[in-house]
Every structure is written in C-alpha cells, then in structure tokens.
Amino acid sequence: MSAATARPARVTFIAVLTWIQALLNLISGIGLLVFQNDPSLRVQFGGSAGVIITGILLIVIALVTFSVARGLLRGSSIARAIVTLVQLLAIASTVYTAILLPNQLVGAAISAAISLIIIVMLWSGRAAEFFRS
Structure with missing residues (x-):
C-alpha cells in the first residue's frame, strides 16, 4: 500500500464489524468451555465432546477472524478475498435456509443483502483502489 492511498472509511467499518464478530x-x-458440564448444552451438542469441540473451533475461528480484520486494515488482498468468500458462503447458506424454511425468508433475504453490500463495499470505489495499491 502506498502512502498516498489512505484507508477508506468503509474498509475500517467492515474491519470493525469483523473484530466484533x-x-x-x-x-x-x-463460554462453551466454561459451561461444558451443563446438561442442556450436552444435549444440544450431542455430548460433552461436542460442546468441547465446538468451543475450541469457535476460539480458533475467532483467532483467524481477528487476523483477517487486521489484514483488512492493512490492505491485504488475501484478507479481502477471505471476507468475500465467507460472504458468498453466507449468501448460499441463506438461500438454502430460505428453501428449507420458507418462514425464514425475510431474515434470509436481509442476511443475504448485508453480505452482498459487504462484497460491493470491498470491491468498488476507493476500497478497490486501497486494496490494489
């Protein structure tokens, strides 16, 4: 990234949302690891192993997500590609949900629209210039 290309506000906004996520x-x-012995959690996750594995996976996903957010702030094209891929998967997931659960159509449509907005924000205008530089 050249010194002349300042980070656009929309990239910062998306990175902040990524940090929050x-x-x-x-x-x-x-929380899952702390409350792994809760009987209701064990039932929901198919036993204590399910609770522990899910808790560990969420922590790993969080660490990767923190790295991706940092990459966005630094202008990493790889971070932008990862966010784009995740948003495309989210859109596919919402379409699948809407097909299986028609009563979830409104929520699925909103979620898909948000994902599409994020993709457009990352690949257009000043953001596109920022990641190219």
Missing part, C-alpha cells in the same frame, strides 16, 4: 466467537467459545 471475532470477539463474539471468542466469548461463545470460552
């Missing part, structure tokens, strides 16, 4: 995943993962 990472923090929520971290808290959830730690």
Whole structure:
C-alpha cells in the first residue's frame, strides 16, 4: 500500500464489524468451555465432546477472524478475498435456509443483502483502489 492511498472509511467499518464478530466467537467459545458440564448444552451438542469441540473451533475461528480484520486494515488482498468468500458462503447458506424454511425468508433475504453490500463495499470505489495499491 502506498502512502498516498489512505484507508477508506468503509474498509475500517467492515474491519470493525469483523473484530466484533471475532470477539463474539471468542466469548461463545470460552463460554462453551466454561459451561461444558451443563446438561442442556450436552444435549444440544450431542455430548460433552461436542460442546468441547465446538468451543475450541469457535476460539480458533475467532483467532483467524481477528487476523483477517487486521489484514483488512492493512490492505491485504488475501484478507479481502477471505471476507468475500465467507460472504458468498453466507449468501448460499441463506438461500438454502430460505428453501428449507420458507418462514425464514425475510431474515434470509436481509442476511443475504448485508453480505452482498459487504462484497460491493470491498470491491468498488476507493476500497478497490486501497486494496490494489
């Protein structure tokens, strides 16, 4: 990134949202590990191994997500590609959800729209210039 290319506000906004998502995943993962002996959690996750594995996976995902957010702030094209891929998977997931659960159509449409907005924000205008430089 050249010194002449300042980070656009939309990239900062998306990175902050990514940090928040990472923090929520971290808290959830730690919470699962702390409360792994809760009987209702064990039932929901198919036993204590399910609770522990899910907790560890959430923590790992959080750490990766923190790294991706940092990459966005630094202008990393790899970070932008990862966020784009995740958003495309989210869109596919919401379409799948809407097909299986038609009563979730409105929520799925909103989620898909947000994902599409994030992709457009990362690949257009000043943000595109920022990641090219």
